Amino acid sequence: MTTKSSNPTSSGVKLVTIGPEQAGQRIDNFLLTRLKGAPRSLIYRILRKGEVRVNKGRIQAPYRLREGDQVRIPPVRLGDRAVTTPAERVLRQVEASILFEDKRVVILNKPSGLAVHGGSGISYGVIEAMRALRPDAPFLELVHRLDRDTSGCLIIAKKRSALRTLHELLRESRIDKHYLALVKGEWHGGPGRVEAPLKKNVLSSGERIVRVDPEGKAATSLFRPLAVNPTASLIDIKLETGRTHQIRVHAAYEGHPIAGDDKYGDENFNKQLRTLGLKRLFLHARRLVFAFDDDGPHIDISAPLDASLHDVLTELKLEFHE
Structure with missing residues (x-):
């Protein structure tokens, strides 16, 4: 797809030429991906008013884009502010x-x-x-x-x-996802499997929270200790499911809440870790391993811990080699 801007500093209008990846999409869904944060009501309004044009003509929401179509996208404002460009x-x-x-x-x-x-x-x-x-x-x-x-x-x-292939791999648990978490206390024993169903709840304050609940969705996490002492343990966690806040809730459920977790964590433990320099949640998506097809090469990517987390481990005398 080729993106062109028509005098963007004054009008903000964008002219977008549709490529093969966008062909077949409904115009309303296409606009939702291009105008992130815009409500559907706004998308339908600019379509009805003819502010969005395809090949210089008006179209309706069900219109399916074709390769080579030229789409006119007007500038939009969300409330009293324009869609924000990252700093x-x-x-x-x-x-x-x-x-x-x-x-x-x-x-x-x-x-x-x-x-x-x-x-x-x-x-x-x-x-x-x-x-x-x-x-x-x-x-x-x-x-x-x-x-x-x-x-x-x-x-x-x-x-x-x-995107379709990767979503299929996720549904079939064919993407290995490993996390590093620093948790409260000494982890006893070796690797452990946590199977506890999770259910989303909304508190009276409006805050969303996830709890272990027999009526929740199945959730499985594999915990493997890497370094332990009486104060804290560094754990490798492999996800077999991908529920909201899964690791954080499972860790707390096992009696080892994650350091820096202000929702499911231990307040005193968090205060103790702050004195050692921890200013964030100590949870890191460490590694991904997957292949797009059975015969294709594996993609195996690791993300290094930032220096501030390494410093906390050093203060705790927890040795860890990436």
């Missing part, structure tokens, strides 16, 4: 975090504190930054998500076919 500092941070890239995917070492996408009061995230960095990229979509405070391996698909 230059964030763009540099995201660009520097790229671990691997080929024609199908980009894999990043997502920084802690940066959301994967905008929404719910967040102006932008990793995916918006990548689209700003690659304005001519025909397709960029998140394959999966990480919590805002979790760092590590994050996959972005560069082709719709790659």
Whole structure:
């Protein structure tokens, strides 16, 4: 896909030529991916008013795009503010975090504190930054998500076919996902399998929280201790399912809440770790291993821990070799 801007500094109108990856999409769904954060009501309004044109003509929401179509996308405002472009500092941070890239995917070492996408009061995230960095990229979509405070391996698909394949691999648990977590106390024994169903709840305050509940969805995590002492343990965690907050809830359920977790953690433990320099959740998506097909090469990517987390391990005298 080729993206052209028509005097973007004054009008903000974009002219986008549809490539093979976008062909077949409904125009409303296409606009939702291009105008991140825009509600559907706004998308339908600009379609009804004719502000969106395909090949210079009006179209309706069910219209399916064809390769070669030229789409006119008007500038939009969300409430009283325009769709936010990520700050230059964030763009540099995201660009520097790229671990691997080929024609199908980009894999990043997502920084802690940066959301994967905008929404719910967040102006932008990793995916918006990548689209700003690659304005001519025909397709960029998140394959999966990480919590805002979790760092590590994050996959972005560069082709719709790659996104479909990776979603299938995730459903079939054919992507090995390993995390590093620093948890409270001494982990006794060797590797352990945690099978505890998880259910999303909303508190009276409106806060969303996940709890172990027999009526919840099945969730399985494999915990393997790497280094332990009476204060804390460093654990490798492999996910067999990918539920919201799964590792954090399973760790707390086992009596070993994750350091720096202000939702499911231990307040006194968190205070103790702050005196050692921990300023974030100690949860890191350490490694991803997968193959696009049975006969193809394996993609095996590891994301290094940042220096601040290494410093905490040094203070705790927990030896760990990546």
